[in-house]
Amino acid sequence: MYVNISLDGTAEYTAQYNARGMEGTHTESLVSRLATIRDRLEAGMDRREFLRTLVTGGYALGVAQFLGVDDFLAADDGEVPIVTALVRPDPEDPWSLEERTRTVPATWYASVTKAFELNELLARTAFTGYLGSAVVPGSYERGTASVSVGVSSSFDSIRETFDRLVDGVSLDVETITDIDEIEDGYDGFEPRFVDSVSSAEIPSGVACETPGSIATLGPVMYDPNTRQEFFVTAEHAFGAGADPTTDRLSLPVAGAETVELGSVEYAHPVEDIVAVAPGNRYRPSNTIDTPTPARIRGQFTRLGLADLIARDETLEKVGAVTGHTTGTIQGIDAVTCFTDEFCRRGQIRWGGEMDLTDGDSGSVSYHADPESDDRDVLVAGFNNARTWWPGQSYVWGVGAYRLTDVYGYYF
Amino acid sequence: MASDTTDSSGRADRPTTTIASTAVRLAADLLIVTGWVLLLTLLFLQQPWPQWAFYALLIVGIGLYVTVTATWRSTERSP
Numbered sequence: 001m002y003v004n005i006s007l008d009g010t011a012e013y014t015a016q017y018n019a020r021g022m023e024g025t026h027t028e029s030l031v032s033r034l035a036t037i038r039d040r041l042e043a044g045m046d047r048r049e050f051l052r053t054l055v056t057g058g059y060a061l062g063v064a065q066f067l068g069v070d071d072f073l074a075a076d077d078g079e080v081p082i083v084t085a086l087v088r089p090d091p092e093d094p095w096s097l098e099e100r101t102r103t104v105p106a107t108w109y110a111s112v113t114k115a116f117e118l119n120e121l122l123a124r125t126a127f128t129g130y131l132g133s134a135v136v137p138g139s140y141e142r143g144t145a146s147v148s149v150g151v152s153s154s155f156d157s158i159r160e161t162f163d164r165l166v167d168g169v170s171l172d173v174e175t176i177t178d179i180d181e182i183e184d185g186y187d188g189f190e191p192r193f194v195d196s197v198s199s200a201e202i203p204s205g206v207a208c209e210t211p212g213s214i215a216t217l218g219p220v221m222y223d224p225n226t227r228q229e230f231f232v233t234a235e236h237a238f239g240a241g242a243d244p245t246t247d248r249l250s251l252p253v254a255g256a257e258t259v260e261l262g263s264v265e266y267a268h269p270v271e272d273i274v275a276v277a278p279g280n281r282y283r284p285s286n287t288i289d290t291p292t293p294a295r296i297r298g299q300f301t302r303l304g305l306a307d308l309i310a311r312d313e314t315l316e317k318v319g320a321v322t323g324h325t326t327g328t329i330q331g332i333d334a335v336t337c338f339t340d341e342f343c344r345r346g347q348i349r350w351g352g353e354m355d356l357t358d359g360d361s362g363s364v365s366y367h368a369d370p371e372s373d374d375r376d377v378l379v380a381g382f383n384n385a386r387t388w389w390p391g392q393s394y395v396w397g398v399g400a401y402r403l404t405d406v407y408g409y410y411f
Numbered sequence: 412m413a414s415d416t417t418d419s420s421g422r423a424d425r426p427t428t429t430i431a432s433t434a435v436r437l438a439a440d441l442l443i444v445t446g447w448v449l450l451l452t453l454l455f456l457q458q459p460w461p462q463w464a465f466y467a468l469l470i471v472g473i474g475l476y477v478t479v480t481a482t483w484r485s486t487e488r489s490p
Contacts, residue, residue, distance in 0.1 A: 063444070072455075
């Protein structure tokens with residue numbers, strides 16, 4: 001953006017504004033509008049303040065164009081196709097994947113993609129006091145989307161300024177005062193152990209054991225690059241951090257000896273997952289241990305999760321301690337910066353604090369696949385932590401789409 | 412994104428102000444305006460309001476901001 005304003009002695013002015021797109025027309029109308037305003041305010045506003053209005057106004061329009069507000073403000077009424085999920089057409093062939101699409105209103109699509117962009121911009125800027133943010137798509141009828149921003153409680157003054165600015169209008173600026181740490185202990189709860197290991201395939205949703213703790217075993221995770229299948233669970237269950245050379249994952253069996261599943265192949269502390277290469281005896285499975293067993297056919301994309309929120313659908317999970325629970329999705333593409341030195345990206349927030357407890361980490365959240373058999377489900381993401389503070393209570397963990405984007409893994 | 416402003420200096424009606432304080436004020440203006448644009452954008456994302464309302468609020472907000480801060484400054488100037 002380039003703004004050039006020259007002012008001559010008789011207070012006549014010309015304004016030039018060179019930028020791409022439709023900024024020129026906006027600026028011309030702005031200039032004529034401001035000229036009128038200036039005539040009217042001749043008595044009240046001196047030339048310096050007028051110049052200031054012009055400069056800041058031009059700058060503001062530039063920022064608005066930079067953020068691309070017209071992308072969603074001027075979106076047409078048509079429909080656009082989106083990819084909602086990656087699904088295996090042949091459930092027996094893990095390396096077959098196809099995209100599932102759906103047509104959605106263009107206004108909704110424009111708002112949601114813009115919200116993703118703004119969320120990314122906020123996370124990259126990471127202004128002082130920023131603790132995280134999430135995208136909450138609205139319904140298809142409204143065609144809107146919210147960005148929920150968390151700010152540190154020591155920045156109450158910023159919040160008050162915002163509140164005064166938008167008096168009477170609610171904006172999702174959350175002040176975070178209390179944070180539940182991720183805890184590793186499992187006292188007082190009885191985790192669900194697998195009944196027997198007569199089958200070589202171990203289902204997801206049962207307890208697994210790390211050298212220092214207990215977590216929930218996830219379903220089979222595929223790495224298409226090396227054509228490997230992995231057991232997965234939460235990285236933080238390994239306490240000081242999983243070590244790929246020495247750490248092992250084992251499986252406690254009800255009324256029998258604990259068996260070994262395999263050794264840690266990759267540890268990803270930021271996404272909070274470990275990929276465990278299966279040993280000789282046991283293999284990971286794509287089934288989830290529910291009363292009516294669920295079979296995983298694939299996973300949701302980021303827009304697929306947005307579609308679930310727009311249609312007010314819920315997510316389910318099976319944890320080793322709390323078992324099967326269901327909850328509404330509270331936000332996607334979330335950034336959380338309040339538990340560690342770094343920020344975690346691509347998180348899903350759903351359910352409430354009651355849906356997860358110590359020992360449930362490593363379980364996956366999923367939703368029924370509408371186009372397949374009754375028992376087929378698609379994975380949304382991992383469940384790794386819970387958070388509570390006034391006005392917000394949810395389970396969070398990395399989205400499956402994020403793992404695919406960063407490492408190529410999929411379910 | 413670069414913003415380049417050319418201000419004619421040494422005008423008769425302008426009281427002597429240091430370049431530094433002008434620069435600080437300009438920086439503060441631009442920071443606050445950036446916040447205002449971002450706030451409006453997030454607000455309009457979650458509301459199905461029309462495009463003209465966005466630009467109207469944007470300009471009116473800046474006009475109000477300049478007017479209000481201008482009165483503060485004139486009070487500062489008069490001892």
